[in-house]
Amino acid sequence: xxxxxxxxxxxxxxxxxxxxxxxxxxxxxxxxxxxxxxxxxxxxxxxxxxxxxxxxxxxxxxxxxxxxxxxxxxxxxxxxxxxxxxxxxxxxxxxxxxxxxxxxxxxxxxxxx
Amino acid sequence: xxxxxxxxxxxxxxxxxxxxxxxxxxxxxxxxxxxxxxxxxxxxxxxxxxxxxxxxxxxxxxxxxxxxxxxxxxxxxxxxxxxxxxxxxxxxxxxxxxxxxxxxxxxxxxxxxxxxx
Numbered sequence: 001x002x003x004x005x006x007x008x009x010x011x012x013x014x015x016x017x018x019x020x021x022x023x024x025x026x027x028x029x030x031x032x033x034x035x036x037x038x039x040x041x042x043x044x045x046x047x048x049x050x051x052x053x054x055x056x057x058x059x060x061x062x063x064x065x066x067x068x069x070x071x072x073x074x075x076x077x078x079x080x081x082x083x084x085x086x087x088x089x090x091x092x093x094x095x096x097x098x099x100x101x102x103x104x105x106x107x108x109x110x111x112x113x
Numbered sequence: 114x115x116x117x118x119x120x121x122x123x124x125x126x127x128x129x130x131x132x133x134x135x136x137x138x139x140x141x142x143x144x145x146x147x148x149x150x151x152x153x154x155x156x157x158x159x160x161x162x163x164x165x166x167x168x169x170x171x172x173x174x175x176x177x178x179x180x181x182x183x184x185x186x187x188x189x190x191x192x193x194x195x196x197x198x199x200x201x202x203x204x205x206x207x208x209x210x211x212x213x214x215x216x217x218x219x220x221x222x223x224x225x226x227x228x229x230x
Contacts, residue, residue, distance in 0.1 A: 034218070036219075041223075041224070042221075042223060042224070043117070043203050043205070043221025043222050043223055043224055044156070044203070044205075044219070044221050045221070046218035046219065046220075049218070087155070087156075102158065102172070103148070103155045103156035103157075104155050105153065105154070105155040106155060
């Protein structure tokens with residue numbers, strides 16, 4: 001699995017958009033970009049994933065650059081409950097017989113009033 | 114909703130004790146995983162299993178073993194606990210990936226915080 005680079009921390013005002021960047025310059029053609037988040041004292045939670053097209057769901061939007069070497073997770077209207085550690089992971093979900101995720105240290109997003 | 118249940122949220126054990134961490138999922142998932150999480154190191158994969166009685170080492174298997182006798186249950190075993198195994202342990206499960214059917218996402222339990230004295 002390709003490695004990712006994320007800033008260790010970010011702040012965002014409540015109600016504003018939170019844009020969390022991720023670099024994955026060594027991503028291969030069949031690797032997807034996944035985002036998870038972990039709220040304090042809970043297990044990680046899936047947010048969204050994509051291959052090359054931008055994706056949106058009820059939680060967030062994912063913007064992947066055309067060369068696929070970086071991506072941005074967007075929380076359009078951040079709330080205090082979005083305070084968490086956000087992990088960007090790249091992987092081939094069907095690789096082998098078990099598709100493991102390798103997590104880095106993520107970005108700690110602090111949403112403030 | 115998928116539910117992944119870990120048997121204990123908090124455990125305190127002594128050095129040298131044998132420790133069992135149990136994980137049960139209720140969605141008939143083929144894949145199950147054990148991670149440990151430490152400050153500054155993120156989540157690191159210990160072992161995973163893609164079927165009953167099947168297991169594969171992750172990135173940090175030393176000092177651990179696992180057991181998967183039933184599809185819904187995946188146990189992490191510390192044969193002789195040591196202080197450097199004090200950590201948060203997270204279990205996860207996922208369906209065997211199908212491009213047509215699912216996203217390949219992992220579902221995590223709430224975690225088990227183990228302290229070894």
